[in-house]
Amino acid sequence: MINIGFTMIGGRNWTGGYNYLLNLATLLTRYRKDEIRPVIFFGTDVEEAEIAPFASLEGVKVVRNSLFNRSRTVQSLLLSVATGSDRSIRIMFNEQQINVVFEVAQFFGFRLGLPTIAWFPDFQHRYLPHLFSRFAYWKRDIGFRLQIMADRAIMLSSEDSKRSCEHFYPAARGHTHVVRFAVPPKGKIDYGVARAIADNYQLPENYIFLPNQFWKHKNHLLVLEALKILRERGQEITVAASGNQSDPRDPTYFPSVKAAIEDAGLDQNFRLLGLIPYQDLAPLGVASMALLNPSLFEGWSTTVEEALSWGVPLILSDLDVNREQAGEAATYFDRHDAHSLADALTSARPREAAAIEASEDLGQAMSNERVLRFVSDFTSLVRHAHNQVQQ
Numbered sequence: 001m002i003n004i005g006f007t008m009i010g011g012r013n014w015t016g017g018y019n020y021l022l023n024l025a026t027l028l029t030r031y032r033k034d035e036i037r038p039v040i041f042f043g044t045d046v047e048e049a050e051i052a053p054f055a056s057l058e059g060v061k062v063v064r065n066s067l068f069n070r071s072r073t074v075q076s077l078l079l080s081v082a083t084g085s086d087r088s089i090r091i092m093f094n095e096q097q098i099n100v101v102f103e104v105a106q107f108f109g110f111r112l113g114l115p116t117i118a119w120f121p122d123f124q125h126r127y128l129p130h131l132f133s134r135f136a137y138w139k140r141d142i143g144f145r146l147q148i149m150a151d152r153a154i155m156l157s158s159e160d161s162k163r164s165c166e167h168f169y170p171a172a173r174g175h176t177h178v179v180r181f182a183v184p185p186k187g188k189i190d191y192g193v194a195r196a197i198a199d200n201y202q203l204p205e206n207y208i209f210l211p212n213q214f215w216k217h218k219n220h221l222l223v224l225e226a227l228k229i230l231r232e233r234g235q236e237i238t239v240a241a242s243g244n245q246s247d248p249r250d251p252t253y254f255p256s257v258k259a260a261i262e263d264a265g266l267d268q269n270f271r272l273l274g275l276i277p278y279q280d281l282a283p284l285g286v287a288s289m290a291l292l293n294p295s296l297f298e299g300w301s302t303t304v305e306e307a308l309s310w311g312v313p314l315i316l317s318d319l320d321v322n323r324e325q326a327g328e329a330a331t332y333f334d335r336h337d338a339h340s341l342a343d344a345l346t347s348a349r350p351r352e353a354a355a356i357e358a359s360e361d362l363g364q365a366m367s368n369e370r371v372l373r374f375v376s377d378f379t380s381l382v383r384h385a386h387n388q389v390q391q
Helices: 015-031 048-055 070-083 087-095 132-149 157-170 191-200 221-231 253-264 278-288 302-310 318-331 339-347 355-390
Strands: 002-007 036-042 059-064 100-103 116-119 153-156 176-178 208-210 239-242 271-275 290-293 314-317 328-331
Touching: 002 278, 002 355, 015 036, 015 048, 015 302, 015 355, 036 048, 048 059, 070 087, 100 355, 116 132, 116 176, 153 157, 153 355, 157 176, 157 318, 176 355, 191 278, 191 355, 208 278, 221 239, 221 253, 221 271, 221 339, 239 278, 278 302, 290 302, 302 314, 302 318, 302 355, 314 318, 318 328, 328 339
Parallel strands: 002 036, 002 100, 036 059, 100 116, 116 153, 153 176, 208 239, 208 290, 239 271, 290 314, 314 328
Antiparallel strands: none
16 A cells, blocks of 8 residues: 655645546545555645545545645745755654655655655646746746756656656656546436526527636637627627636736626627536536637646546647547637637537437546546556655
């Protein structure tokens, strides 16, 4: 049994990170409960509601300690860099018999004394530097460099990310490992049930679903331009957009999107659903004509992965990583061209109940295969990291 130590990923500002960790812990307890035990460290400043889903998983150990409070993050980093490790955290890991540590947006030092996997979710700061403050850019970049220098096993979510990592950080070559994450299917969703939930949001019979948080790189403004083009062509399409409406890097972004909707008179074409309950996500996808992700950048999209498990048609921006993830299951458009997106939106067609059911069956079968690959690849990486120290 290998005890792997995780600290909290994401939270209110990055729900994708939080869901990633919860999904990974769930799958490890389901498929590797006799091989790997997740031990998850939370600060005392984390709300009980955020911890509860992890605590409910049989086989997961939850540890709460103020050493992992957000307010202590900078202090911990400085100690780790200046002295080689945050001694208090190193002692805590040893007390909990941690065998492997999982680092995300943290650095526990050159002399932590434990094999460590560093997950680099993406390299957005290198491709879209204008979306980062100078401090945020260098904090992230220096953090990656420190982890590479400390001989971490570098975990990446796609071959596209691996190419980027080894291009920007040549010293990482030979230490990179691709582990494509996947989400388990939630079980078949009856179309009638899905449609009833869509009715609760007062959505029309035919709509396109856009479940992305309102961060600037998610490219919502291009969707508005495409909807205006379609209106000029005499075509009316409804896009239902859910997600966190706060961009921590640019607080003006969502207000600018909302103002653009009002100025263009697109209130009925671009529906703002807000941050919806997670359990409504899959039904709204199943009831839709297609799922849209117009993003300017992705590491490996959770919304795309979930849509694949639902068997929902996809309309995606022409990112290499999107093509790697979805293959022929998607229609692609130029992420900088509103006319290209307008054409892609018109490719979506209403779906009959029988076709939806068949798509769900296929999506679930494919999703199960992707989940097993994810768990297998992650387990192999954990054992590789563990064995490197044992040798």
